[in-house]
Amino acid sequence: MYRPLKFHTFPILGLFLILAGVFPGSPVGAADPDPKNGAYILTAAGCVGCHTTKKNREEGRLLSGGRMLKTPFGVFYSPNITPDPEHGLGKWTEANFIEAMRNGKNPDGEHYLPVFPYTSFTKITDKDMRDLWAHLKARPALADANIPHGAPLIFRMRFTIGPWKMINFKAGAFEPRQDQNAEWNRGAYLVNALSHCGECHTPRNLMGGLKSTMYHAGAKDGPEGEPIPNVTMDKATGIGEWSVNDLDTLFSMGMLPDGDFVGGGMAEVVENISKLTADDRKAIITYIRTVPAINNKIK
Ligand code: HEC
Ligand code: HEC
Structure with missing residues (x-):
């Protein structure tokens, strides 16, 4: 026999919907x-x-x-x-x-x-x-x-x-580039969104804005007045001659190819990125090795 829904079943229905995550306010989808x-x-x-x-x-x-x-x-x-x-x-x-x-x-x-x-x-x-x-x-x-x-x-x-x-x-x-693989995109994200390498390595205009046409090409007067090396792939004035291993040694222990250790702001950066996973450091290296060469002599 047909029995109409009794009023008191509604709260139960409501509770069910809340538990099922249907009502707004319950975090559906957002972990x-x-x-x-x-x-x-x-x-x-x-x-x-x-x-x-x-x-x-x-x-x-x-x-x-x-x-x-x-x-x-x-x-x-x-x-x-x-x-x-x-x-x-x-x-x-x-x-x-x-x-x-x-x-x-x-x-x-x-x-x-x-x-x-x-x-x-x-x-x-x-x-x-x-x-x-x-x-x-x-x-x-x-x-x-x-x-x-x-x-x-x-x-x-x-x-x-x-x-x-x-x-x-x-x-x-950050929006990943479709024409690059996951590793490159992870590297681009770490470099540009998180570790903000360009805030030091890209020179600034008179207003203090980053000169995007000189991305990572170094600056004579960095954030604290110190010279900042060119880290584009230029062979003469940048890091075009560095191997993957050279970069990994720098990013995991702060040592340069000539055996010196980096100082200043870069020592702090190394302290941080040396604590990232090996995969993330590899992604950073993969990405920065694709940064277009710009000839810009700093020292
Ligand atoms: C290069 C140095 C630098 C780094 C790196 C930096 N901050 Fe800051 N942050 C500052 C300065 C300087 C200010 C003050 C800016 C102002 O007065 O307008 C600030 C302001 C802030 C504020 C606003 C605080 C307030 O009381 O209004 C927040 C939030 C903040 N930072 C969070 C972060 C987080 C999170 C990170 C890491 C993801 C970070 N900052 C990394 C220098 C930095
Ligand atoms: C706070 C400023 C700052 C930030 C941020 C920064 N750097 Fe540096 N970087 C420097 C300075 C200063 C030097 C030179 C240090 C020295 O020789 O003692 C340097 C040196 C380097 C060198 C060695 C270049 C050479 O010719 O000796 C590389 C490679 C490099 N940085 C890459 C990066 C990458 C990649 C990031 C982001 C993950 C980054 N840097 C973030 C300031 C910074």
Whole structure:
């Protein structure tokens, strides 16, 4: 005999739908963020180096900011990015974090200065950003106050960055190239989105934007005023004569083909990429060996 559905069956139906993930609000398709991958991304991107003073680093108080960054545009200090609610990111949402990394804007909608290399980090995929955020917010909160930037006023006025971004910044996640294989694309992603090699190895225009036509061709005055070698495949002025093995020795232990060890900013980069998987280092090498040669003598 036909029996109409009784009213009290609806809550049960609702519960069933929630469990089945049909209702909005239940995470259908979006996997839970993976903080372990977030920690890996943190290493590949070198966040600790810029966001930690030398002293705090020795004491294991990571990401509490205050590191002095001397640039051709003046002196800047990195902020505290631990989950401290007063001095760090304790009150931020995941959306605030993604907006900062993808679009270079703070929760009030103001522009970040490009000394925070969001020009590269904008290319990080949504998944890696969410994983990174899950890792950051699970770290210990450290209550170190931020230090105001010391650069001349003109280089710390946030509204001037709007027009700068229109010329020098393109927001958007990395898109793999269909005409290249998975290894090359992984290398391109690590180099351009995470390890931001070009932020040092590509020279800048007078506005401080990267000169894309000189990609990886080196600069006489790097971020801290030091010369930055040409790392394109040019045989005379770049690394065109380096073997895969030479590059692997540099990226895994910091040693140059002449037996010297790299210093400056590159020593920190090596410290990070030497901790990546061997496959990821191989991908970086595969990719950088395809960067077109540009003749540009630095030293
Ligand atoms: C080259 C140095 C450098 C690196 C590398 C770097 N940052 Fe920063 N970051 C800065 C500076 C400097 C600022 C401040 C920018 C400003 O005042 O506009 C900043 C700002 C930020 C902010 C905004 C904080 C706030 O209080 O508004 C976040 C979030 C952040 N960085 C996260 C990261 C993460 C995550 C990484 C690694 C993926 C990273 N940064 C790597 C230098 C760096
Ligand atoms: C913070 C700035 C900075 C970043 C980021 C950076 N480098 Fe370097 N790199 C340097 C400096 C400075 C040197 C020269 C170091 C020395 O000789 O002591 C260097 C040296 C090198 C060399 C050796 C070149 C030669 O002729 O001796 C290679 C290869 C290289 N970098 C590749 C990379 C790659 C690949 C990345 C990204 C994974 C990267 N660098 C990221 C600053 C940087």
